Amino acid sequence: MTDGLTYSVQAMGAAERRMEMIAANLANLNAAGFKRSIDRVQSFDTRLGQSLERSIASERRVDFSQGTLRPTGEPYDLALSGKGFFTVEGTDGELYTRDGRFFVNETGVLQTQEGLPVAWEGARGTIDPNGKPVTVDSTGRLKQGEAEIGQLRIVDFEKPESLRMKQGGFWTAPNAAVPIPSEAQVRQGHVEQANVSAVDELVAMIAVQRRYEMGTRVMSSIDQSYKRLTNPR
Structure with missing residues (x-):
């Protein structure tokens, strides 16, 4: 009993x-x-x-698992098709997210909705807010007109289940989790839904x-x- x-x-x-x-x-x-x-x-x-x-x-x-990609037509709305994460510069290190609703501030920095800078491979790219249209190819490389801006840092993890969920749709990785290159394709003008x-x-x-x-x-x-x-x- x-x-x-x-x-x-x-x-x-x-x-x-x-x-x-x-x-x-x-x-x-x-x-x-x-x-x-x-x-x-x-x-x-x-x-x-x-x-x-x-x-x-x-x-x-x-x-x-992949969420539905909703078209928005906004140039700084980016979605990942496949496994991987956008990298963001957090106050205490790198953060990772699937939320690609980015915008450019007055100084030309690509940011998240929370105002955190999006991370790049190498030097941080700068976008002219009043310049020519920005295009993003499937690998995450940005161009403004014909000028190269840079490559977004998009990564994956062998064991994504080891990531720790944070507020705002961000993730942190334990020290033992080493980021690896992602094979996800970037879709400009789209947002991944939950x-x-x-x-x-x-x-x-x-x-x-x-x-x-x-x-x-x-x-x-x-x-x-x-x-x-x-x-x-």
Whole structure:
């Protein structure tokens, strides 16, 4: 009976964490480049001494699958088709993002919506805000008119799951994670949408609610059984 109660509590805890994750996914439904979180719930038996206890645990990970590329026609809206990240100059080192809604400030620096400079290969490129149109090829090389500006720093990781999510759609890499060249293609005039499906998340939410309700019913049943055992009539 105690094992059943413990298992139900674990299952309800996993359901609560799953519900929080679904809520976060839905909150970022319209966030450019956002990658949804998913989890895998596992049930397993653990032998402690002579007893066998059933446990439940959930593993959270990020789904890095491609989001839909939405055309905008804006010259500084850039999207990646394939695996990889734009590199951004953060205050404490490099940051990585799939959100390519960039703009050029008055001094000609290509920046994120948060005002962080976009990183380049080699020297930072400078764009004349009042100059000729800027073109970006599929490798991330920029030209203004016929003048070469530079190459954006676009990288990938062998194990992107090691990246740590930050606010604003940015990621940081642990020291052991070394950036490698990305084979992603740059699409100018496009923005990558979040890889979140509202329908899928709502369906998952209903399923989680049912699991949680089942857990409460099991706990109630165990509680009633315990009362009958301890207070026999």
